[in-house]
Amino acid sequence: MTDGVPLDRRVYFEVFGCQMNKLDAELMLGVLNEDGYELTDDPQDAGVILYNTCAIREQAENRVFSKLGNLKGLKKSRPDLVIGMLGCGAQNHQHDIFRRYPHVGIVCGPGEFLRLPQLIDQAREEGQVAALDLDKPVRFVRTENLGPRPQHAFVSVMRGCDMACTYCVVPTTRGGEVSRPVSEIIEEADALVASGVKEITLLGQTVNSYGKRLAPGRRIGLQHVLCGLNQMDGLERIHFITSHPRFMNRELVEAMGELDKVCEYLHLPVQSGSDDVLRRMLRSYTMKHYRKIIDDCRQLVPDIAIATDVIVGFCGETEAEFAETVKLLEEVRFNGAYIFKYSERPGTPAAEFADDVPDEVKRERNQILLEIQRRISLELNSESIGQETEVLVEGVSKKDKTRWSGRNRKHQIVVFPIQGDENLVGQLVNVKVRDVTSVVLVGERPGEES
Ligand code: SF4
Missing domain, CATH: 2.40.50 (OB fold (Dihydrolipoamide Acetyltransferase, E2P))
Known part of the structure; x- marks a missing residue:
């Protein structure tokens, strides 16, 4: 509701990409609200237009670029309008954005968004401002759930990623891994539960590597956060995403099996069923390791649902390598799989490899996996009938x-x-x-x- 709110305090906001981006958008709205900004759902009615962007896939970036291009006329007719590109896409393209879209006033990466109100003021005074520092830790404890569902909240346990998967821009756009102290996470969750939240999803790029460098000499892991949350009155369910196969350990799987509020769901991206492809992706695990985790999870967490991510058509993927992914899906029988065609991201190590799987082959492999997964999901879901x-x-x-x-x-x-x-x-x-x-x-x- 923006009636009576001055134009320069009305903000139009769009979010693209992953859950982490959605949570960041919530935190951004929090700092903007504190500064007197109100959301409007009409860009024509806004004094500030912001896009929190994703750099993982080319398609999502192109959508934002097209939106930025379309705002040129509006900015010309309303020079006071502030347009900002935020998040991973902003970090990825940095000052290039000002060159291509001179009407953009703010370029702000995922490390500096809590300064948004100041950045807007600065853009109004100076025309353009870039905030791209990833070295300062982003510190916040939110007490209010601004997400779309009052009963559910995302809580970030860490930011950044220490891995170096060759296809991925995240280490460049979000920097290295920084875990939040357990006490800070519990404090935030406590406040959210007091405001009516019943379900919390803990977020991290590699959520199960949580705890690294938190307390030198002591091993702190995600299971410690889960234990703390499990004791919280009023909280009914706990999830965590996204786990990395390299960091799944027995303590965490046991905690999943033992803690009654931790849900029987694991999202464990495999990306490929071929060890050779995994090596080229620098995923740092083998199929043997991955299958062992699945076996442990199924043994220690009865009735667990496991979902995965797969990339088809990664650089040099042969028919035989793809066949190993088909075999994996058939044998593991995931409850769900998010299947993507590989698309090259500038600046990643894989951009130096030949993107040599033809597009029609990528499409065909994508279709094959989608069809297999659709059949398996239907078969597994059918087991619930009558329950x-x-x-x-x-x-x-x-x-x-x-x-x-x-x-x-x-x-x-x-x-x-x-x-x-x-x-x-x-x-x-x-x-x-x-x-x-x-x-x-x-x-x-x-x-x-x-
Ligand atoms: S684990 Fe790999 S794919 Fe996931 S965010 Fe880190 S670098 Fe990217």
Whole structure:
């Protein structure tokens, strides 16, 4: 609501990319709100237009560049308008953005966004300002959940990444890994739970390497954060994303199995089923190691759901190497898989390799994996038919206004009929599964079966 808010305090904001970017956007809105800014959903009605951008995929970056280009006329007609490109895309392209889009006033990377109100003032005075320092730790403890779902909050346990996967821009755009102290995370979670949050997703680029360099001489790991959160009254569910296979250890898997609030869901990107491709990607684990983790997880966390990420068509990927990924999907039978075609990112080590898998081959391999995963997900989901599952209700289904939509502990989407004028948002309810697709479970509350 921006009625009565002066134009220079109205901000239009768009976010692209991963959950970490969404959380950063929330923190940005927090500092802007404190400075008297209000959100508007119309860029024409804004005195400040900000894009928090992603650099992982070319397509997402191009969308932002096209939006920036389209704002040239608006800036010409309203010279006071401040336009900012923020986040990983800004860090990746830096001063090049001012050269290509001279009407942009702020270029700000993921290390300096808490200074946004000052940067806006500076852009108003000086025309253009760049804030790209990644060396100062980003310190914050938020007490309010500004995310779209009042019952759910993301909490970052660390920032940056110490790995060097050859296809990835993140180490360049977000810098090295810095973990937050356990006490700071617990303090933030406490405040969020007091404000009504029931489910927390801990975030980190390699969330399970959490704790590095936190306390010299002592081993602190993600399991310590999970233990602390598990004791918190009012908090019902805990998730963590994204884990790296190299850092999965027995203590963490045991904690998942033992702590009742930690959900039976693990997102463990494999990227390829071929050791040779993994070596070229510098992923620093082998298939043998990866499969061992899966076995341990299934043994220690009964009924765990495991999802993965796969890149097809990475530099030099042969038919035989791709066949190993097919075999992996068939054998491991992931509950879900996010499958991407490799796209070269400038500035990454892989940009020096030949991007030699033709586009049509990438598309074909992508389709093959999607089809395999769709079949496996459908088969695994079908096992839930007739069973009850606990759902945290998120809201009315976007696809069917007569149904509630939420997620169960295995992160599966569950929909069920709305009865009368009930409001179940944020509540935990049991649902009996009647039917499934590869992506959704359809059910009814027991006692309400037709
Ligand atoms: S682990 Fe690899 S893919 Fe993930 S953010 Fe770090 S460098 Fe990128």
